[in-house]
Amino acid sequence: xxxxxxxxxxxxxxxFDGLTKHAKKVKECIKIWEQAMSAYIEKDYxxxxxxxxxxxxxxxxxxxxxxxxxxxxxxxxKINVYKSDFMFCLKDQDAIVDFAExxxxxxxxxxxxxxxxxxxxxALIQKVIETVETLEKxxxxxxxxxxxxxxxxxxxxxxxLKQVHRHEWESDRLEKKIAKKIFQSDLDAVxxxxxxxxxRLIADIANRAENAGDRIRAMIAE
Amino acid sequence: xxxxAIFIIIAIVLGLYMAWNIGANDIANSMGSAVGANxxxxxxAVFIGSILCFIGAVLxxxxxxxxxRKGIINTNYITNVNILIKGLLATLGAAGxxxxxxxxxxxxxxxxxxxxxxxxxxxLFVKGPNIIEWNKIIQVTISWITSPLFAGFLAFILFKIIxxxxxxxxxxxxxxxxxxxxxxxxxxxTVICSILFKTPVGEKIGLCFFKNIILTxxxxxxxxSIGYFLIARSLKKGKHIESIFxxxxxxxxxxxxxxxxxxxxxxxxxxxxxIMSIIKNQNISSTxxxxxxxxxxxxxxxxxxxxxxxxRVIATIGKKITELTNTRxxxxxxxxxxSVLIASKFGMxxxxxxAVIxxxxxxxxxxxxxxxxxxxxxxxxxxxxxxxxAAAITSILFFEILNFIL
Numbered sequence: 046x047x048x049x050x051x052x053x054x055x056x057x058x059x060x061f062d063g064l065t066k067h068a069k070k071v072k073e074c075i076k077i078w079e080q081a082m083s084a085y086i087e088k089d090y091x092x093x094x095x096x097x098x099x100x101x102x103x104x105x106x107x108x109x110x111x112x113x114x115x116x117x118x119x120x121x122x123k124i125n126v127y128k129s130d131f132m133f134c135l136k137d138q139d140a141i142v143d144f145a146e147x148x149x150x151x152x153x154x155x156x157x158x159x160x161x162x163x164x165x166x167x168a169l170i171q172k173v174i175e176t177v178e179t180l181e182k183x184x185x186x187x188x189x190x191x192x193x194x195x196x197x198x199x200x201x202x203x204x205x206l207k208q209v210h211r212h213e214w215e216s217d218r219l220e221k222k223i224a225k226k227i228f229q230s231d232l233d234a235v236x237x238x239x240x241x242x243x244x245r246l247i248a249d250i251a252n253r254a255e256n257a258g259d260r261i262r263a264m265i266a267e
Numbered sequence: 268x269x270x271x272a273i274f275i276i277i278a279i280v281l282g283l284y285m286a287w288n289i290g291a292n293d294i295a296n297s298m299g300s301a302v303g304a305n306x307x308x309x310x311x312a313v314f315i316g317s318i319l320c321f322i323g324a325v326l327x328x329x330x331x332x333x334x335x336r337k338g339i340i341n342t343n344y345i346t347n348v349n350i351l352i353k354g355l356l357a358t359l360g361a362a363g364x365x366x367x368x369x370x371x372x373x374x375x376x377x378x379x380x381x382x383x384x385x386x387x388x389x390x391l392f393v394k395g396p397n398i399i400e401w402n403k404i405i406q407v408t409i410s411w412i413t414s415p416l417f418a419g420f421l422a423f424i425l426f427k428i429i430x431x432x433x434x435x436x437x438x439x440x441x442x443x444x445x446x447x448x449x450x451x452x453x454x455x456x457t458v459i460c461s462i463l464f465k466t467p468v469g470e471k472i473g474l475c476f477f478k479n480i481i482l483t484x485x486x487x488x489x490x491x492s493i494g495y496f497l498i499a500r501s502l503k504k505g506k507h508i509e510s511i512f513x514x515x516x517x518x519x520x521x522x523x524x525x526x527x528x529x530x531x532x533x534x535x536x537x538x539x540x541x542i543m544s545i546i547k548n549q550n551i552s553s554t555x556x557x558x559x560x561x562x563x564x565x566x567x568x569x570x571x572x573x574x575x576x577x578x579r580v581i582a583t584i585g586k587k588i589t590e591l592t593n594t595r596x597x598x599x600x601x602x603x604x605x606s607v608l609i610a611s612k613f614g615m616x617x618x619x620x621x622a623v624i625x626x627x628x629x630x631x632x633x634x635x636x637x638x639x640x641x642x643x644x645x646x647x648x649x650x651x652x653x654x655x656x657a658a659a660i661t662s663i664l665f666f667e668i669l670n671f672i673l
Binding site: 047049052054059060061072119121122123125193194196257 | 293303412435437587589623627631639642647
């Protein structure tokens with residue numbers, strides 16, 4: 046197709062398309078991760094192995110999307126927001142699935158009975174999922190906001206991002222509570238190390254979601 | 268002159284080829300954004316674009332024709348009619364070839380500037396630098412900088428205003444009811460101004476400058492009041508703000524199609540009219556009347572261009588620039604159209620193509636577009652600059668070939 050029209054050259058595909066796509070992949074991955082975690086806690090290790098593979102596959106797919114976005118943002122391309130905000134948002138969003146992958150791989154190393162912290166652990170996982178899901182809701186709004194510039198959309202995003210902060214804070218509190226239980230339990234040293242690192246990794250997912258949220262807040266700052 | 272019939276036939280074929288090029292490509296400058304923003308369908312765009320381009324070419328075209336032909340080279344220096352005829356043929360051929368090459372390489376160069384470059388080359392070759400109106404060449408050069416800059420500046424400001432006072436207002440609908448009529452008025456102001464000041468319509472009405480301004484202001488104020496009424500009504504019916512901008516965008520898109528027909532048809536049939544007049548009168552007069560049938564021929568050439576190739580270009584552009592909303596499309600179209608109007612009021616032969624680039628970049632800087640590729644500015648500007656020498660050298664070659672054969 047031979048075209049001599051400036052609009053064709055100057056306008057490019059929005060990088061927010063990629064960010065949205067990545068967010069959807071993260072959401073998909075984190076859902077499977079949740080199932081994998083409950084399977085492990087319920088000691089259904091076959092199901093866990095299956096789901097763990099799925100998580101790793103989705104993490105890889107998310108990585109490909111991230112790479113594709115980065116490859117299309119060379120110097121000289123001007124985007125709507127500070128490029129650093131965009132890049133770090135993407136990076137932290139990608140870290141969510143990276144941690145999810147790290148956790149399932151960590152769990153493959155050793156089978157530890159989690160019954161003594163089961164309820165708190167499930168609550169922590171639930172809180173982390175909520176944090177991620179709230180973040181992704183906000184991510185999906187970014188592109189819509191930048192094309193409509195509706196004040197309402199901006200307010201909605203701000204509310205969502207505040208919720209992300211609150212969920213993250215709650216997950217931190219749960220982490221502390223569980224850590225206390227772990228160290229007061231009569232597990233052997235190896236298992237204590239194993240479980241305490243596990244909850245650290247889980248709580249980190251919420252931290253990264255919060256970081257990504259902070260970047261979004263910077264993007265829509267007035 | 269035994270060759271006169273052949274000359275005329277070659278000239279008409281080349282002229283039609285140029286007109287086809289304008290229809291095939293340049294029309295997408297206006298209609299592509301409207302299709303991309305889903306303001307109209309592809310079929311509607313082809314229909315509206317063809318009609319407006321044709322009307323622009325036939326009703327408004329004649330005025331611009333002689334300025335380009337006479338503006339760049341001073342024909343008083345050339346006494347041999349044969350040389351001038353061959354020169355004009357070479358000009359058309361060279362400009363057509365350059366446009367074809369540029370289209371193949373996807374360089375958004377201007378048809379007007381190709382013609383200017385080709386004429387310069389021919390003039391320099393035949394009579395040396397004295398024959399060239401260097402002022403005009405300088406104006407062309409300045410327009411590479413000024414028309415995109417001005418369009419960009421306008422797009423930047425306009426988008427910021429729309430965003431701050433309409434889109435991000437506490438009550439966007441109320442704000443839209445108050446401010447959108449002013450935008451309607453501005454759009455009308457641009458369109459009416461250009462019809463009155465840039466085209467023979469203004470001369471035909473025969474009002475003086477002052478009365479023209481009063482007429483423009485009166486019509487624009489009328490459009491503001493009608494606009495206020497219509498906008499208030501459609502907002503009350505629950506229509507969205509974007510749908511208001513959809514109408515505004517359609518108006519500016521249509522206006523650009525109209526002005527492409529009006530301004531660019533001269534690139535295709537101006538030299539043809541020149542050749543025909545020289546052959547008929549056997550002398551070189553300062554101005555050449557362009558018969559209406561030639562303008563219609565140019566208009567038909569543009570329409571054929573849209574129908575055979577242009578619709579595909581519009582479709583491709585429309586698919587690739589889904590980024591465009593009606594608000595964004597309106598800002599780009601309005602800024603480009605206004606900058607073209609003002610620049611040509613100062614006698615600069617500007618190009619819509621250049622203005623559109625500026626407007627897109629201005630929008631990008633105002634955060635109006637998600638992403639703008641600023642890297643392509645450099646190659647685009649280089650392609651604008653080499654248009655002049657490339658077309659000039661090609662036209663000299665063609666002129667020599669014509670001299671050799673005939």
